[in-house]
Amino acid sequence: MAFTFFFRDIHTLEQLAENFLPFINGLAKVKIWDAGCAMGQEPYTFAIVLAEKMGYFAFKKIFIDASDIDENNTFCKIITESKYPYNELERIPKELFEKYFVKSDTANDYQLIDNIRNRLKFHKHNLLSFNKLDSGYHLIICKNVLLHFHPEERIEVLKMYHSALVPGGFLTTEQTQKIPAELNNYFLQVSTNANIFKKLEIK
Numbered sequence: 001m002a003f004t005f006f007f008r009d010i011h012t013l014e015q016l017a018e019n020f021l022p023f024i025n026g027l028a029k030v031k032i033w034d035a036g037c038a039m040g041q042e043p044y045t046f047a048i049v050l051a052e053k054m055g056y057f058a059f060k061k062i063f064i065d066a067s068d069i070d071e072n073n074t075f076c077k078i079i080t081e082s083k084y085p086y087n088e089l090e091r092i093p094k095e096l097f098e099k100y101f102v103k104s105d106t107a108n109d110y111q112l113i114d115n116i117r118n119r120l121k122f123h124k125h126n127l128l129s130f131n132k133l134d135s136g137y138h139l140i141i142c143k144n145v146l147l148h149f150h151p152e153e154r155i156e157v158l159k160m161y162h163s164a165l166v167p168g169g170f171l172t173t174e175q176t177q178k179i180p181a182e183l184n185n186y187f188l189q190v191s192t193n194a195n196i197f198k199k200l201e202i203k
Helices: 010-024 041-054 075-081 094-100 151-164
Strands: 030-035 062-068 083-085 101-103 109-112 120-124 137-142 165-173 187-189 196-199
Touching: 010 041, 010 137, 010 165, 010 196, 030 041, 041 062, 041 094, 041 120, 041 137, 075 083, 075 120, 094 101, 137 151, 151 165
Parallel strands: 030 062, 030 137, 062 120, 137 165
Antiparallel strands: 083 109, 101 109, 165 196, 187 196
């Protein structure tokens, strides 16, 4: 489940930011959970998107929890060091690459600048425990995982996400995954061409 790359599905992440930023306007601290983060390319990409749109000081209120089952115990080191070989960064627009990456002390590797990497913390976590990583999230990103689960498991994971979000919090999933009919009263889709949802209060 570790296949991903920087700036993958950037259209959705850009739309997500546009919908999400008005929601967090005025907050002193913003919590985001990227579930199924693999080696960090997705949460770091979204962090760059937010940094570009929010500016240096406003971006400081962003805190991203990135989690994965990480069965081989390799993701934590990669994400914490945030060093990646240049051939994995070639999709990044040149101006953003030059702004957010610096040459590392490892041959052919580049490292994210501190302003980005300090916003993200890795956690080893199994979604199929159906236990939330934490509470009070303003956004949950889960774009590379649900397709691997059975339908019943997806429902339980989405219920867990619902309980982890603040009222009106956002959720985005991969394009192949719709909200199951059983959970139609849990989330409202807010974009017509991307899987971006807002939490509904269950009545």
